[in-house]
Structures are given as C-alpha cells and as structure tokens.
Amino acid sequence: MTAPDRGFPTAEYAGRTARAQAAMARAGMAGLLLTTEPEVRYFSGFHTLFWQSPTRPWFLFLPASGRPVAVIPEIGAALMRRTWIEDIRSWSAPAPGDDGISLLTELLSPLAERRETLGVMKGPETHLRMPLGDYERLVSGLGGLRIADATGLVRGLRMVKSEAEIAKIAHVCAIGSRVFARVPEIAREGQPLDALFRAVRREALAQGADDMPYLVGGAEAGGYRDVISPPSDRALARGDVLMLDFGACRDGYFCDFDRNFAIGEADDAARRAYDVLWRATEAGRAAARPGTPCRELFRVMQAVIGAPDDHGGAVGRLGHGLGLQLTEWPSLAAWEETEITENMVLTLEPSLAYGAGRVMVHEENIVVRTGGADLLTDRAAPDLPVI
Amino acid sequence: MTAPDRGFPTAEYAGRTARAQAAMARAGMAGLLLTTEPEVRYFSGFHTLFWQSPTRPWFLFLPASGRPVAVIPEIGAALMRRTWIEDIRSWSAPAPGDDGISLLTELLSPLAERRETLGVMKGPETHLRMPLGDYERLVSGLGGLRIADATGLVRGLRMVKSEAEIAKIAHVCAIGSRVFARVPEIAREGQPLDALFRAVRREALAQGADDMPYLVGGAEAGGYRDVISPPSDRALARGDVLMLDFGACRDGYFCDFDRNFAIGEADDAARRAYDVLWRATEAGRAAARPGTPCRELFRVMQAVIGAPDDHGGAVGRLGHGLGLQLTEWPSLAAWEETEITENMVLTLEPSLAYGAGRVMVHEENIVVRTGGADLLTDRAAPDLPVI
Numbered sequence: 001m002t003a004p005d006r007g008f009p010t011a012e013y014a015g016r017t018a019r020a021q022a023a024m025a026r027a028g029m030a031g032l033l034l035t036t037e038p039e040v041r042y043f044s045g046f047h048t049l050f051w052q053s054p055t056r057p058w059f060l061f062l063p064a065s066g067r068p069v070a071v072i073p074e075i076g077a078a079l080m081r082r083t084w085i086e087d088i089r090s091w092s093a094p095a096p097g098d099d100g101i102s103l104l105t106e107l108l109s110p111l112a113e114r115r116e117t118l119g120v121m122k123g124p125e126t127h128l129r130m131p132l133g134d135y136e137r138l139v140s141g142l143g144g145l146r147i148a149d150a151t152g153l154v155r156g157l158r159m160v161k162s163e164a165e166i167a168k169i170a171h172v173c174a175i176g177s178r179v180f181a182r183v184p185e186i187a188r189e190g191q192p193l194d195a196l197f198r199a200v201r202r203e204a205l206a207q208g209a210d211d212m213p214y215l216v217g218g219a220e221a222g223g224y225r226d227v228i229s230p231p232s233d234r235a236l237a238r239g240d241v242l243m244l245d246f247g248a249c250r251d252g253y254f255c256d257f258d259r260n261f262a263i264g265e266a267d268d269a270a271r272r273a274y275d276v277l278w279r280a281t282e283a284g285r286a287a288a289r290p291g292t293p294c295r296e297l298f299r300v301m302q303a304v305i306g307a308p309d310d311h312g313g314a315v316g317r318l319g320h321g322l323g324l325q326l327t328e329w330p331s332l333a334a335w336e337e338t339e340i341t342e343n344m345v346l347t348l349e350p351s352l353a354y355g356a357g358r359v360m361v362h363e364e365n366i367v368v369r370t371g372g373a374d375l376l377t378d379r380a381a382p383d384l385p386v387i
Numbered sequence: 388m389t390a391p392d393r394g395f396p397t398a399e400y401a402g403r404t405a406r407a408q409a410a411m412a413r414a415g416m417a418g419l420l421l422t423t424e425p426e427v428r429y430f431s432g433f434h435t436l437f438w439q440s441p442t443r444p445w446f447l448f449l450p451a452s453g454r455p456v457a458v459i460p461e462i463g464a465a466l467m468r469r470t471w472i473e474d475i476r477s478w479s480a481p482a483p484g485d486d487g488i489s490l491l492t493e494l495l496s497p498l499a500e501r502r503e504t505l506g507v508m509k510g511p512e513t514h515l516r517m518p519l520g521d522y523e524r525l526v527s528g529l530g531g532l533r534i535a536d537a538t539g540l541v542r543g544l545r546m547v548k549s550e551a552e553i554a555k556i557a558h559v560c561a562i563g564s565r566v567f568a569r570v571p572e573i574a575r576e577g578q579p580l581d582a583l584f585r586a587v588r589r590e591a592l593a594q595g596a597d598d599m600p601y602l603v604g605g606a607e608a609g610g611y612r613d614v615i616s617p618p619s620d621r622a623l624a625r626g627d628v629l630m631l632d633f634g635a636c637r638d639g640y641f642c643d644f645d646r647n648f649a650i651g652e653a654d655d656a657a658r659r660a661y662d663v664l665w666r667a668t669e670a671g672r673a674a675a676r677p678g679t680p681c682r683e684l685f686r687v688m689q690a691v692i693g694a695p696d697d698h699g700g701a702v703g704r705l706g707h708g709l710g711l712q713l714t715e716w717p718s719l720a721a722w723e724e725t726e727i728t729e730n731m732v733l734t735l736e737p738s739l740a741y742g743a744g745r746v747m748v749h750e751e752n753i754v755v756r757t758g759g760a761d762l763l764t765d766r767a768a769p770d771l772p773v774i
Contacts, residue, residue, distance in 0.1 A: 006620075050615040052601050052634065053714040055512050055707065074701040078613035092703045094718055096511040122520035124483040125442050133509035133536055135519075149520055198592045205585045210617070213600060214439050226465035228437040230597070233393075247439065314461040316479045320442065327440040331481055 003208065004167045006251045010084040012164055013045055016157060020062055023153045030116035031108070032062040032150050035129040038324040039121065039154060043068050045083040047252050050076065056093040057100055057130040061107055071103045099131070101138050108138075112145035123151030125329055155329045159321055161343050166367050168253040169323060169345050170376050173365050176248050176255040177378035178207045184387045189238055189263055193219055193231040197244075204248045214247030214256070214326050219263070223270055223358030227315075227351075238264035242387075243361065247326040254326050256347055257363040257377050262386045273354045274384040277362035280304035280350035281380075284319065284332075288346065288366055288373035294336035301332070301350045315361070319349040322365055344368045345376070390595065391554045393638045397471040399551055400432055403544060407449055410540045417503035418495070419449040419537050422516040425711040426508065426541060430455050432470040434639050437463065443480040444487055444517040448494055458490045486518070488525050495525075499532035510538025512716055542716045546708055548730050553754050555640040556710060556732050557763050560752050563635050563642040564765035565594045571774045576625055576650055580606055580618040584631075591635045601634030601643070601713050606650070610657055610745030614702075614738075625651035629774075630748065634713040641713050643734055644750040644764050649773045660741045661771040664749035667691035667737035668767075671706065671719075675733065675753055675760035681723035688719070688737045702748070706736040709752055731755045732763070 020043070024032060034040055037051040040060045051058070059071040070085045073093035080088050089103050111118055122128075128135055139147060161169070179200060186199045197215055204212040217231065218224030219242040227245065236242060245258035260274060280301040287300045301318045317336075321328035322345045330338040332346070340346075349363040362380065366373040407430070411419060421427055424438040427447045438445070446458040457472045460480035467475050476490050498505055509515075515522055526534060548556070566587060573586045584602055591599040604618065605611030606629040614632065623629060632645035647661060667688040674687045688705045704723075708715035709732045717725040719733070727733075736750040749767065753760040 047617055048615045049601050049603055049617065054514065054712060055714045055718070056703075073703065075703065076615060077701070079616055092701070094511065094703055094720065096722070099511065120519065122523075123518055124481065124486065126518050127441065128515045128519045131510055131513050131538075132507065132515045132522075136509070151518075194597075198597075201598065202589045202592050205589050210581075210585075211588065211600075211602075213598075214436050215598075216436055228435045228463060229466055230434055230436065314464070314479070316443075316460065316462065316481055325441060327442045331442070333481065335483070 003250070004164070004171055007045060008164055012162060013043060013084050017043055017062060017068060019157055020153065021065060023156065024062070024064060024119065027119070027148070027153060028117055029119040029148060029150065030064050030111050030114070032119040034060045034062070034121070036121070036127065037129070041252060042158060042324060044070060044080070044085050046070070046076070046080055048076065048079055057134070059100060059104060069107060071100050071107065099134060101134055104138055105141055108142055108145065112142040115144045115146065117146040117148045119150030119153060120147050121151045121154060122149040126151055158323065159329055159344055160341055161323060161345050161367070165253065165323060166343065166345065168251055169255065169365070170367070172209065172248055172250045172253055173255040173376035175204065175207045175209050175250065176246065176257060179203050179248070180259045181378070183244065183259065183261060184385065187236060187242065187261065187387055190235050192233040192235050194233050196236065197231045200244060200246065204246070208250065209248040210250050212246055212248040215244070217242070217244040217258070219243070222267055223273070223355055223360060225357050225359065227359060227361050236263050239267070241266065241270050241360070245361065245363065252324060254322060254324070255365055255377070256322050256326050257365050258361055259380060260360065260362065260384060262384050264386065266384050266386055269355050270360070271384050273352055273360040274362070276305055276352060277350045277360060278380065278382055281348050281362055281364055284348040284350065285366060285373045285375070288340060288348070288368050290340060290342045290368060290370065292340045294330045294332050294338045294340060295334055297340065298332045298334055298336070301348070305350055305352050315351045318351070319347045321345065322347050340368055342368055342370055390637070391551070391558055394432060395551055399549060400430060400471050404430055404449060404455060406544055407540065408452060410543065411449070411451060411506065414506070414535070414540060415504055416506040416535060416537065417451050417498050417501070419506040420495070421447045421449070421508070423508070423514065424516070428639060429545060429711060431457060431467070431472050433457070433463070433467055435463065435466055444521070446487055446491060456494060458487050458494065486521060488521055491525055492528055495529055495532065499529040502531045502533065504533040504535045506537030506540060507534050508538045508541060509536040513538055545710065546716055546731055547728055548710060548732050548754070552640065552710060553730065553732065555638055556642065556752070557754070559596065559635055559637045559640055560642040560763035562591065562594045562596050562637060563633065563644060566590050566635070567646045568765070570631065570646065570648060571772065574623060574629065574648065574774055577622050579620040579622050581620050583623065584618045587631060587633065591633070595637065596635040597637050599633055599635040602631070604629070604631040604645070606630070609654055610660070610742055610747060612744050612746065614746060614748050623650050626654070628653065628657050628747070632748065632750065639711060641709060641711070642752055642764070643709050643713050644752050645748055646767060647747065647749065647771060649771050651773065653771050653773055656742050657747070658771050660739055660747040661749070663692055663739060664737045664747060665767065665769055668735050668749055668751055671735040671737065672753060672760045672762070675727060675735070675755050677727060677729045677755060677757065679727045681717045681719050681725045681727060682721055684727065685719045685721055685723070688735070692737055692739050702738045705738070706734045708732065709734050727755055729755060729757055
C-alpha cells in the first residue's frame, strides 16, 4: 500500500482559507484569531510536535481576504517559512511580559478602530490555547473590537473532509487494521497488560504509523469496567475480555477505533454484548447517509442496544467526527441536530453496560459518500474473537 | 534497574493539597478551580490519555480545606473513584448546553455569595482548558465572585519535586539515556530520517517507556537548520549532523533531552559548536545550586556560548523545568528572577547558531540538591560522536 504524500499542495490551504473567508463575510467577521494546534495547522500546514510544550502561545490570524498571518515564537519561524504563509511576525519567546500581545495588538488595531468583529473559538469542544490573562488584556486593550464565537464557522469547514484528507485518514485506518490483525499473535495469557500496550505501540510503528498517541483499554474476568484507563501490570488471564482502543496517526491525521478479544474463552454475557454492539454498528452504517441528522444515527444504534442504561449516560454519545484530532465534531448523540453530509468521516462507537458493572465498546471508522457509508477500518469479526 | 511503583500513596496528594491550601490562605483565595491535565493529575492522581480528546472539559476544585472535589464527565467517574478523591460530581458529557457549568455554579455559589476569591490559572505557560464561552458564562453567573490569578501559587508547588517524583523522572531519564546509547547501532547512512524516528520510538518502548510523545530533530549536511520539525524521508548522508530531541514518559513523568551525532564525519565548525555547547552545559551544571537565580544560570551558559546571536533569540531560553510536562516553569532566561531551590528538576539546554543558518542544541536533565546539581541523564560525550 502506497502512503499518501506528506502535507498538501498550497491549493488545499488556499481553498480552506477561501471557504473560511466566504463564511466570515456571511457572518460579518472581519478576521479570525486562532490559537489551537488543529486550527493553526488546518489553515497554514504548520505541523510540529512542539505544541506539547505549553510554554509558548502560537497565533494565526485569518483576515477578510488574503493569506493568513502567523504571529509566532521565533523558534517556529523557520518551519513556518516552509508553509504557504508569507506574513510571519515573530518574537523571542517565552517573554512573559509580552508573549505576542503587542504584535497581536498592532495586527488587530485596525479592526478595533473600525469597530469590526473578530471571530474567536469559544464554543463546545474548543479551548483558549493562550494564557487567559493575556487574552483579557489583549481584548481590553482593543477598545471597540467586537468578539464573536467562530466555533460554528470552523466546525462547518473541518467536519467535511477533502479527498486528500480522506486518503490520509483511510491510510492510517488501514495501518490500525493491520495492527489489530496482529493482536492475536501479540497478546497471550500471562502477559501483563502494560507489556501488551507497549507491544501494540511498537507494532503500530512497524506498520507505518508516525505514532500512537492514544491507547487505552482494559482486561478483566468476564469484561472490563472502564474504558479510559492506562494499563495495569496485571497479567492477562483465561476468561478475560480484553479491549484495546487506539488513535494512531500518520502525517497529522488520526484513526480511532477499538477491538474486543476474549482470552481463552468467553462467557455468554460477553458474547451477547458483543453481538448487540456488532449489530448496532451495522444499523449505524446503514443509516449513515447524506441528509440524516446525527441524532437519527444515534437513535438507530440505540434502538439495537436497547433501553438507555447507566452506561449510555456515561459515554454520552455513540460516535463522533475524526480527522486532525482523535475526536472532532459532530457527536452522534440524542441532542446533535447536525445533518450528515458527504465526505464526513465518523466513528460509529456503540457501547453498553452488562453484568455487574461491566461495559463494552465497539468502534469502526467510516466516510460518508453519496450512496452511503464506506468503511475505512477492516470490519470487526461478527463474533467475539477468542485468543 | 527496578522501576518505581506506579502512582503515589495518598500522602503525596494530601501533602500537595495541604501546601496549596496554606498558600491559598496566604493569598486570600477561598478556592482554586483547575481545568488542565497536569494540575488535575497533580492534586488528584487522575491519570488518563483521554485528555487527548478535546470534547469534554474536566474540573478539579480545591476548597480552602479538605480534599479536592472533582466535577467531571461520567465517562471518567470510575477511574476517578480509584484516586483519593471522595467528592465526585459528574454529568453525562458531552452536553453542549451544560457541560458541567450548572454543577460548577452550584459548587462555587457559596464563594460568590460571600464575595470570596477564586484562584484560576491565567498566567504564563497556562491555558484555559474549557470553552471560553462557558468560562465567561460561569463567571458572569456568579455575581460577587472575585477571580485571582493562581499561576504563581501552583507554579511554586510544582517547580519543587518530591523524592517520589524525582525517582520517577530519574527512571525515565535513565530509559532515555539507554535509548540514545543505542542510536549508533540504530542509525545508519542511507536510512530515511522518518524511519530512524520510528526506530527510536520503538527502542524507547523496548527500554520501558510508556510512550515517547515528543520526538523532533533534524539531519542536514554540516548541521541542521531548525529544531522543531517532524522528520522528512531524506536519507541520512555522510557529513550530516543528526540531532534527536525527545520527551519519553513513564507513569506520567517526562525526560526531555537531546543528542547530536555526525554521520561518517564531522567538519570543524560542527565540532567547535558541539564543544562550546558541551562546555556551556558544564558551566550551567556547576552554577545550578540552591539560591542561584535562573537568570544567573542563563548568564553563565551564555558567557560560554558568546555574544547572543540571532538564534539565541529564536529559542528564547537555555533550559526549563521538567516533570509532569515536557516543559515546565521556570525558564533559564535573562528575565527569569526565580531562585533555584533544592529538588527542582531542570533541563540545561544551551544552543547556538553557526555557519550559514545552522543551529545546534545540547540538552541534559538535572536535579538540584543541597550540594549542587546531580545529572539525571548520562552525560553526552565531550566530543561530537561520529556514527
């Protein structure tokens, strides 16, 4: 399998920016100030793990027309110059007294003088990736500037993937499928769970992933009890249900799916839970078509799972968007009115509680096309696999 | 080498909380609201990779006395119940209409009624890990509540490590040193840089790291040009200077250091740059004693490096704190007045520019003891190693 070329041609970023600017014009926004890694990367192509250091803020400003403007620490200027961004303003960071704030003030003053509106992401699933005190000082120093929430605008763009993005996600999903296919050879009774996690990460790298930043799971007799834990050093034992849920990435795009395995043998309760979730996923696949509201996708999966139980509440949804981030908008949830459109990439992630405090999750990744959902992951076996 | 036990005894969290509460009393704060992963983990022990999903906010409230209160999505309640936290309030998240805000309002209303002060981290190297719109609604709904910046308070606690923390950092630094010791066997002329990165990550897992979330570097003829890039697929060639800079973690604590290698041969400029940085690090080690201001540590390293050049500005500092995060306060910078104290864990990270746009970085990790600095990393060779 040939890996897609890394990065995107400039036309990809130009198209994203033009679509954002058209939406900004409709929303009456004179600019957009972005502080978070996925958004900065989405519009500029600036791709570095350096965001893991919380020390320095990074800013991208989308004007009403023209290319975005980067306001960034000098340590990133060389890398930013390799993107399509031309206007790069940098300062020697960290500088707690003025970490980009005077540069931003200069950039945004014309908007403030004209009493225009700046879009800032303030809504669900966002955060402010700069010191709150600096944000407050910036805004109060720009008298006249109006702030509007740009979450919906950015969400609308990012939810619908380009063919080039879909190719990247499909590629990393295929890597993930190959990793799961190897689990029956990697996992064995008596193996500590943390050693298995390490082996799965090593396998992902061997299969071509750049990294596997997310790996959670559990293994307990008859079923696991929570789905977000780091691994213990408890050895896998006969009768365990093992779940692995990972997000691997390549070239900045994620897969996110899980698989369940029984160690040695599975009891009827676990087999039944697995069967319900497998069928709920089939129902979700069949319903995932352009025009279907997300809440309807939730409903058809929940109808297979049965009455909502305590656990249905715990996870809070039965799937979500996928792309630059492990989880993205929209949610497959009872409250989500967003309509599914062509070229959305989604996870179908039904879950249920059974027995005494056991839970089970099941997850696949799909892309929605005109005719319906295409699987990006190799479909899980219809019966709980026994290792 | 025996790995330290995972997690900490309750006494560790109780001590951290008591110290925070003493500082809160001095600062006139009736409570502390925390939204970021390192802080929530520092006071509660709640440890999960689930923070990588941006969907759900997580809150920890430190009252003036007693244990912290967790206000968290239900999906994390089972894991939080395994910590020392007793008061766990949860909701079915995501719930864009009310993602914990009514629970927080209920919790914080008594403070607002008494016109008390809530500490929130708003200062350098922090961010608000919840939707800004929700924060603004929360605060405006709590008329009477005063907000104060708690960055200094939390920074003061986190900068000084306990013996149990130091043992964890020392352990992961030793893992990192073993990984670098293997690089001359792993790296070879003709190997694409991205393949080498994958091999280094696999080695880290084999050596006992839970993960290597951070890995950057470069390799170019005579020297690399930037220090935060992801790898290209260019093959290592004779005459390259290769730099690898990684943050591996085990049990939630990081190492963060780098190493330089010449492929086949090194030119004089690269050898000289390496020698300067090696000696700058020695000067930093010798100066790192309790009572020394950070800016003095910067000064002694910079004195070896020579006149500040363009690159000195680019990196912005010559080292930083290390622990729960890849980079933490304090900075080794000209503006940093913080005094070094016993049990700070620091990186010494001198850098310089040479030749035509080449840069070089050099990094070690130390813990400061009464008598001076102890190395946590196996000291880099005094001369640029040739592979």
